[in-house]
Amino acid sequence: MLTIGNLAKKTGTKVQTIRYYEQIGLMPEPGRTEGGQRRYGDAELDRLSFIRHSRQLGFSLDAIRELLDLSDHPEKSCDEADAIARRQLRQVEQRMARLKALRTELKRMIHECSGGRTADCRVLEVLRDHSECLTEHDDIGA
Amino acid sequence: MLTIGNLAKKTGTKVQTIRYYEQIGLMPEPGRTEGGQRRYGDAELDRLSFIRHSRQLGFSLDAIRELLDLSDHPEKSCDEADAIARRQLRQVEQRMARLKALRTELKRMIHECSGGRTADCRVLEVLRDHSECLTEHDDIGA
DNA sequence: GCTTGAATCTACAGTAGCTAGAGGATGTAA
DNA sequence: TTACATCCTCTAGCTACTGTAGATTCAAGC
The missing domain is CATH 1.20.5 (Single alpha-helices involved in coiled-coils or other helix-helix interfaces)
Structure with missing residues (x-):
């Protein structure tokens, strides 16, 4: 289980950016500790990596959202x-x-x-x- | 003498963007008609073209400002x-x-x-x- | 000269995609 | 248990525009 800071480090993202992605619905709401801190698993690491790489390659968040939707619904055509x-x-x-x-x-x-x-x-x-x-x-x- | 709309068309800029450039000091305050509408000459057309092309090439407004400053003060060293x-x-x-x-x-x-x-x-x-x-x-x- | 309608005006709000800071709570290692 | 790094929420700020509202002006046609 990753803290938001470790997830940030692993993906080269700022902590605030991760929270921002959650806010706009690009990242899911993660589990929390008793005290209310976010904890992430591998699925979230993969998803964020995908988002960051896409951004580095010049995709807009909307385009990324489209791609993630496709990924979330693989029955759709490529x-x-x-x-x-x-x-x-x-x-x-x-x-x-x-x-x-x-x-x-x-x-x-x-x-x-x-x-x-x-x-x-x-x-x-x-x-x-x-x-x-x-x-x-x-x-x-x- | 160009209206702001015609200047916009000639340079592929939105009217609001031109006014925005004026507001932040990238474009000079142009002459006005009696009624208060902006009128532009060739110098402004050139300047805006330069700005737009630079933007298309990915320069930040700050970088463009630097280059324009040089252009405005040709007595400075190269x-x-x-x-x-x-x-x-x-x-x-x-x-x-x-x-x-x-x-x-x-x-x-x-x-x-x-x-x-x-x-x-x-x-x-x-x-x-x-x-x-x-x-x-x-x-x-x- | 008058009307009409497009274009202009100012001012302010909203957009994308973050980033920074305040002020306080939590987690962890010594 | 204490220190302190990290986390929390909330708000505001950033760049580079873009859009809207409501009023005014300009130019063409009659």
Whole structure:
């Protein structure tokens, strides 16, 4: 039986975050000691690990909730999980493309920008320039 | 002269977001009509475009503020811009690494998960499994 | 010139996903 | 049994927006 602090350590989560997940219904209400402290078992450790890894991979709590629901009801088709994954993959690839462009620009800036003044520096222009914007106006959010 | 609505359209920003940027000092207070409505010129369009593109690339508003400050004071040495650029480059590369890992995982998920049922689907297990967690416990935040 | 309706205004509340702090209770090891 | 780390609840704060209410303004059509 794990205390909330140990569960936190094992999963790299803050204690408050675990309580927050419980509050919003992502984690179940755990058993308690006589004195009212939370105690966790392996099932909860697995569930929290899943949540944390998903978060690290960029899933929103809503997407995670969807996946956990699938996991809780395995009779459903996998197509649903697949759709979620595909959605996330599209977002990930968009982000990577943008970051790649930025990285190129930052590298050039660092290279060219040695003892000059900001006025000669094109980084700001690059990101300001509309013509260099390929994937215009798509969403930012996770 | 652009209305706030047209500026919003041109930059893919919500009207409220523009007002929010003004409120926190990222965007300057624009000129107003007699009736009190905001009117924007090209300088503001450029500035907002820069902000939006930077946000799309994952920069925090604070980082953007730094870059804009440099742009607003081109008499400063480029060393400062260089330092910021280097810092950002590090962040960008970290992000790309994480996204790359995610992309691999999502692709594998989609590949393995074809027409089966959730019970057979390893997506949930993969993310739950501690042993497959390589980059354990690193931060998530932007 | 007048009307109409979309767009704007301010102000405030709500969202996601946490994070921090106060003030007090509990658990455990020496 | 005492010290003190950890736990509890509750509340507030954070970033970066987003939405709503109710009033005002602008521009186009008649």
